[in-house]
Amino acid sequence: MKGILTILTVFAVSLPSYGQLLWPIKGTDAGSNIISRPQHYVDGELNFAELFIAADEGTEILSPSDGTIVSLGINYLHSLIRATSYSVEGTFDDAILEVKAKADLSKINPKYLSGQVGIRLSDGRKIYISGLRGTMRFKTGMKIKKGDLLGTASYAYKAFDEPHICLSVSTAKGTPDDPMTPFGLETSFVAPGEIITPEILTPEQAQEDFNILMDAYVELFPSFYDIVTPEQFEEFKKTSLAKLQSDISYKDFWNVIWSSTSTELAHDSHLSLLTPNPWEPVDGDEYKGNLLLGAIGDSLFVTQAQEGAEHLLGKKVDSLDNESASDVIRRIKGMTTGYDAGVRSKIDRLNLVAWNRIYHNRLTEPRTTRVRFSDETEYVDIWQKSGRGGKYIPALSYEVDYYKRMLQSYSRNWDFKELNDSTVLLTVNTFTLNDVEVDDIVSKIGENVQKENMIIDLRLNPGGHVSAMNRLLSVFIDTTSVALNQYAMVNSNASYESFKYSLNYDQSIAPFEEFKQIEGKKGFYADSEYPVNDIAPDSLVHYPGKVYILTSDQSCSAATVFASVLVRNHRAVTVGRETGTAYHYVTAMKFADIQLPNSRIQVHIPLVKEVFDDVVNERVPYGRGLLPDYEVPVTYEEFFTAKNDIILEKALSLIAEGKYLGEDSFEVKFENTTATTSNKEIYLWICFILFAIAAIVCIDFRVFGKRRF
Incomplete structure (x- = not known):
């Protein structure tokens, strides 16, 4: 049973023909009972x-x-x-x-x-x-x-x-x-109808929808104030409402709502707009310039150019249509969605590859842009419909390793290969794995337990089932996993006012009745639905070798947790870039799909904050994703030209150099009592005290022993 309400039409629609299925009740005719x-x-x-x-x-x-x-x-x-x-x-x-x-x-x-x-x-x-x-x-x-x-x-x-x-x-x-x-039965089913959206919203309609969503964020989204301060929230509302003082087109209002899911406000890896982007070009209706731009750090430059303009590849841009490069970069950073808290890696990648954001994702009309370079030369770029110009250089083809792996991930949930006599590569592109797939992976690992090194590639893994994640973790855990202070938190254990606008809950439902209040803390609490504290080693298959995990901003949700558990247990090192989901928490598990009454725009809001760990230190600063032990910075070559796998090669070089686990960042250590007292001196004092206690015990035993016997 899927807990989803959909908008119903009041008329039946024609349905495709099907091959007849078998009535499931044994010994009865179709339609009976x-x-x-x-x-x-x-x-x-x-x-x-x-x-x-x-x-x-x-x-x-x-x-x-x-x-x-x-x-x-x-x-x-x-x-x-x-x-x-x-x-x-x-x-x-x-x-x-x-x-x-x-x-x-x-x-x-x-x-x-x-x-x-x-x-x-x-x-x-x-x-x-x-x-x-x-x-x-x-x-x-x-x-x-x-x-x-x-x-x-x-x-x-x-x-x-x-x-x-x-x-x-x-x-x-x-x-x-x-x-x-x-x-083969005459049907009474009525198919869901297409949602009709208005072309124009009045100020009253737009403001009502906007305020409903802002209230829903505060009421439903338990991580909201981890992301935004009250002052930032008030400023966002003030700026947005200023745009809603007169009639506004549906497209422009969609932009206002979309901005609330971005860096400008409530960005989160599990919060999203369900309503399609009305600015998205229809096939054949997209316009593109001769130059495509991207940014690394504070540099804006040409990433691709059409034939005839390839001499401009790599040139640093000073301004675009009189907007300075620094302002362009600042603006596109603010357009990033789908990342948690203070995670930076997704911003870095999208600043480089998502050229369309520079133009506010508006690609359905011709335009002319003026590009001024840092050497004070200019280029007037006249846009054309896609397919009418020349080919872009460099071409983003199957020969570029990043795009080859990305295309393969769409059709392969996992893959396993031997890289050399001592090292194997396990690629897991999703944890939405069925039991048979998990069994097959475990079996393949079991066949390779003698290999000294295993590289696990999670770079394109968006997450999936906790059960699949835990089963695979059990193969690598040496002892029962480290006990963490895990818990789940919601804003209320009663119903929510915002459920009035929900498609999958109604106001009679209190979905978190089992959550309890804790004195002195905001919210309501229960045991985590992401339990990793009691993962025990698999009784049949155990991989004892060195584990190197490849991560990126596209390693999200369960993929972040998988890597975090092994790092927390000092069982693996990570290579690559920061994960897209925060280390300390993920806001997921249950969601409310809020439909705004006037625009019919739908927003997918997570309801449960799942805290994975509450330890904060230099290895895991609060609000960041799981940071890599060995970082490989974003480069132009990786995403546009490299035929080799740069991050995988980094892992192989670490193996060749014998680099693996360092000091355990989570190990509890005794602090020096004074600035001049050395560890050796403390050790000697402890030994002296223990020796003295032992001597006293021996004397005590002799005295009382004689009296007793």
């Missing part, structure tokens, strides 16, 4: 996309189609739009018993705890079936055949007293789909 279908109401709730099907308890439930298992869980439906899910290890029956032992049964009816399985079909659609019990053992990534046993019928939703299952279908893009037509 349906107790609720789409567009029906269940205790006052609109059933938008689910089929609830009655079946005698214990009836076998079959797979409707060939496919791949993509999700497994124990579900509890609080409402048709809200579910709590628990992970499954072993059988549904065993997992349900574990949940019953741990869950607060005063808040749920355990009768309606049930197994759920998600199956991806060959066309990308997914079928979800809950209300399952059974002793079958599944893994995500397993292939399954039409008619295979999934489990037995139980209870899926508390609104129904009789045993039943719940079935839903989603499109390849993850949106709700028709659950009836695939079974």
Whole structure:
């Protein structure tokens, strides 16, 4: 069950034809025993996309189609739009018993705890079936055949007293789909309609939407004041509201809202605008100049040039349309989104490669720009539609290592290769791995435990499943992982006023009732949902060699945590650049999708601050990502011309030079009692005191021993 509300149209739309699926209740005909279908109401709730099907308890439930298992869980439906899910290890029956032992049964009816399985079909659609019990053992990534046993019928939703299952279908893009037509049934499903946005907003409409979002940030987003001071917040509101004093186009208002998710205000790796960019060029409608510009540090220069202007490559720019280079760089820094707190690495990369930001991302119209270089020469750049000019030099092709790896990451979740007799490379491009993939990675590591060095490449890993991350960590941990002060924090354990505008929560929902207040601290607290304190070494596979982890600003969320756990346990070194997610915390896990009522713009706001560690020192300064042990600065060559992997080569050179772990930055050390007392002197004093105590104990034993005997 996916807790998402969507806007409904009031009319049915034509749907594509499907190959007929097998009705999941064994021994019954398609359409039999349906107790609720789409567009029906269940205790006052609109059933938008689910089929609830009655079946005698214990009836076998079959797979409707060939496919791949993509999700497994124990579900509890609080409402048709809200579910709590628990992970499954072993059988549904065993997992349900574990949940019953741990869950607060005063808040749920355990009768309606049930197994759920998600199956991806060959066309990308997914079928979800809950209300399952059974002793079958599944893994995500397993292939399954039409008619295979999934489990037995139980209870899926508390609104129904009789045993039943719940079935839903989603499109390849993850949106709700028709659950009836695939079974050859006349459908009652109504597809979600396209959101209609206004062309113009009045001052009243724009100001209302803006203020709703500002209030939502403060109310919902627990890391908000880690990022922005109250003074900065007031200044942003003042500046933005000044732009909303007269009618404003939808496009320009979108820019105002977008700026609130950037360096200008609430930037975060898990906060985003869901509404597409209206300034985004349509295919064939993009204009580009003959010169593309980028920045490293305080230098703005030509990164690419069309044929005929390649003699200008690398030239330093003094001003662009009379805006100084320093002002341009300052401006584009302020346009960065998708990074945490004080992380700097993403700003550095985008300043170099995201030339479009220099022009406010507005590429749909022709323009002429005047580029003045530091040698006082000028170039008048007349823009043309993409494809009408010459080729850019250098070309960003498969020959450039960075782009080759990026393209490969789209189709490969992981890769493993031997680099030489002593070193192997494990590339993990995502932690959204199924169980079979994780097993395959662990098996491959097990085949190479004799290798002295393993390089783990997380540079293009945006994160993923905590369970996959923890399983792989267990292969590298030597002993149970270091105990950290981990916790989760939210702003309230009641409902939120801003849920009035949420697409996936309503105001009757209090999603964090289990969170408790701590005296003297703001917010409400619970145990972390990112637990890494109790990761124990894998009982079957352990890699004992040296571990070098490659990181970048594109190493986010679980990828940052993975590297941080091994660094914190003094088990690996990192090479490359600062991670995109902050070391000390990540704001994620649960999200509210806020839709502004007038513009219909949607903003994805994280609700839970997950604190990974509260130790702050030179190795892990607060607000920064995980900094590399061995830094490789951003260079023009890496992103535009290098056919070799510069960061990987740095790791190999460290291995060749025998450079690995240094002093443990997290080890507790005794401080000198005075500026003149040496460690050796302290050691001698301790030995003297211990010797004296031992002597006293011996004397005491002799005296009292004689009296006793």
